[in-house]
Amino acid sequence: MRTIDPKKLFILLVPILFSANIVTTTKALASPTLPFGFKATKLASGFPGSLACITSALSVSGDGPFGDDLYATEITAGGIWRVSREGAGATQFTSVGEYPEGLTFSPFDSFGNYLYVAIPVWKEPWWGIVRVDPLGKLQGFFNPPTESLAFPPGGSDYGEYLYGVVGGFGSYKIYRIDSTGTGTEFTDTIPGGGGSIRFSHGEDFGTYLFMTCGSTGEIYKVYPDGSCELFADTGMGKWSIGGLDFDVGGAWQGQWGQSMYVGVGAGPNAGSILRITPRGQVSVWASGFEAVTDICFQPGGEGGFTMYIATGEGVWAIEPSAKCETFLMTEKGLGMTDIFPQTIDVYIIGLSFAPWTQYDLYVVRDVDPWTDGMMIPPRIPGTKTSFSTGADGSTPGIIVWNAPLTTGKFDILVDVNRNGKYDPGIDVLDDNDIVTAGFFVIPEYAFGTILALASCFTAFGAFRLSKRKNL
Ligand SMILES: [Ca+2]
Numbered sequence: 001m002r003t004i005d006p007k008k009l010f011i012l013l014v015p016i017l018f019s020a021n022i023v024t025t026t027k028a029l030a031s032p033t034l035p036f037g038f039k040a041t042k043l044a045s046g047f048p049g050s051l052a053c054i055t056s057a058l059s060v061s062g063d064g065p066f067g068d069d070l071y072a073t074e075i076t077a078g079g080i081w082r083v084s085r086e087g088a089g090a091t092q093f094t095s096v097g098e099y100p101e102g103l104t105f106s107p108f109d110s111f112g113n114y115l116y117v118a119i120p121v122w123k124e125p126w127w128g129i130v131r132v133d134p135l136g137k138l139q140g141f142f143n144p145p146t147e148s149l150a151f152p153p154g155g156s157d158y159g160e161y162l163y164g165v166v167g168g169f170g171s172y173k174i175y176r177i178d179s180t181g182t183g184t185e186f187t188d189t190i191p192g193g194g195g196s197i198r199f200s201h202g203e204d205f206g207t208y209l210f211m212t213c214g215s216t217g218e219i220y221k222v223y224p225d226g227s228c229e230l231f232a233d234t235g236m237g238k239w240s241i242g243g244l245d246f247d248v249g250g251a252w253q254g255q256w257g258q259s260m261y262v263g264v265g266a267g268p269n270a271g272s273i274l275r276i277t278p279r280g281q282v283s284v285w286a287s288g289f290e291a292v293t294d295i296c297f298q299p300g301g302e303g304g305f306t307m308y309i310a311t312g313e314g315v316w317a318i319e320p321s322a323k324c325e326t327f328l329m330t331e332k333g334l335g336m337t338d339i340f341p342q343t344i345d346v347y348i349i350g351l352s353f354a355p356w357t358q359y360d361l362y363v364v365r366d367v368d369p370w371t372d373g374m375m376i377p378p379r380i381p382g383t384k385t386s387f388s389t390g391a392d393g394s395t396p397g398i399i400v401w402n403a404p405l406t407t408g409k410f411d412i413l414v415d416v417n418r419n420g421k422y423d424p425g426i427d428v429l430d431d432n433d434i435v436t437a438g439f440f441v442i443p444e445y446a447f448g449t450i451l452a453l454a455s456c457f458t459a460f461g462a463f464r465l466s467k468r469k470n471l
């Protein structure tokens with residue numbers, strides 16, 4: 001039998017695989033493009049009662065009197081909206097008049113159980129910072145027009161204050177405001193004008209105040225003494241970047257890594273989400289949303305965190321999804337594919353499983369369809385029967401079936417609850433598809449022809465070893 005020269009395989013596959021190293025999820029208006037292993041769900045699609053559905057900022061309440069919903073500002077009609085995290089849509093919580101921007105809950109008892117809202121204009125009856133009680137009643141709190149606000153985490157060098165970006169008259173300053181609403185200047189005029197602020201909270205980022213600069217596309221770090229230092233230039237240009245948040249502080253980071261994420265609200269890259277490492281390296285992490293104006297992370301959920309984003313067409317949740325996919329080895333690392341010649345080993349990568357856990361694995365003849373509670377058919381002889389995850393819940397590329405392979409259609413099932421049966425919503429299928437085959441093994445002579453037909457790759461993408469040090 002003729003074997004395929006690995007170099008030839010590489011030349012054939014690479015243009016296909018590397019042209020799409022991200023997986024696309026299509027939803028409604030926006031067509032988000034997310035990294036492999038993540039999914040996006042729209043929680044609220046525009047807001048009832050407003051014509052232009054532009055959300056500006058988001059905050060997640062804890063389990064206190066505000067429930068555990070998301071709260072969002074709606075800048076054209078001045079609403080504060082309450083968005084169900086379970087996908088039950090949005091309802092108006094209260095109205096503050098025009099142009100509310102940032103909003104946040106207080107971690108400090110001294111500031112009481114209020115939602116604090118920044119309003120960057122002088123306009124009756126409310127401006128500056130107002131606070132809203134759990135019944136939606138408003139109180140004035142701080143006067144100068146404020147664009148963004150943030151509380152530091154408890155016990156930091158920034159004290160028990162609310163920090164606000166105060167603008168107007170051509171210059172911007174950060175104020176710190178005590179629990180009585182009395183503000184003092186914290187920074188001198190800040191470089192690049194105002195933007196969104198958020199505190200990092202430990203690990204490699206330390207605990208610092210970070211600020212996006214609307215007019216330059218830069219991000220500054222603001223020290224507890226009020227001095228500023230350039231942290232990163234996103235390269236997105238003027239009036240481009242919006243809110244930011246950090247995925248640190250949960251039980252484990254999972255696939256999120258340890259990063260700052262920044263929304264891009266305008267400019268050529270509008271609708272993207274940037275990922276910035278603790279050393280200030282910037283990359284585009286996701287794209288294809290409408291203008292992304294704010295981001296907030298909530299620890300918990302399957303993958304360690306859920307990311308919520310405010311966009312020009314509503315609110316989305318982004319989270320890792322437990323996933324198992326078939327790959328083959330190329331000279332550059334692993335390339336995702338569903339088609340294997342008989343002479344090539346079958347690899348899998350598993351993502352977003354629980355950390356430090358062993359899972360039962362089944363490589364079986366194609367089942368069409370998988371039905372709730374059915375017994376998992378016998379394994380193909382010689383295939384791998386289990387795999388284990390590391391601290392981040394992933395398994396690096398492992399061979400589950402050594403060549404030579406048998407031709408045919410096959411499925412791979414991760415029996416998450418180890419009961420020998422298929423349980424929808426618990427067990428994980430290769431390609432997450434209950435009908436089609438997870439992968440095909442075809443005769444050697446047909447392989448070159450198949451490769452020429454890119455449409456035959458029902459799912460493709462690339463996962464280069466160099467991109468993720470954990471693989
Ligand atoms: Ca099962």
Ligand SMILES: [Ca+2]
Nearest residue numbers: 367435436437
């Ligand atoms: Ca199947």
Ligand SMILES: [Ca+2]
Nearest residue numbers: 326338430438
């Ligand atoms: Ca597959």
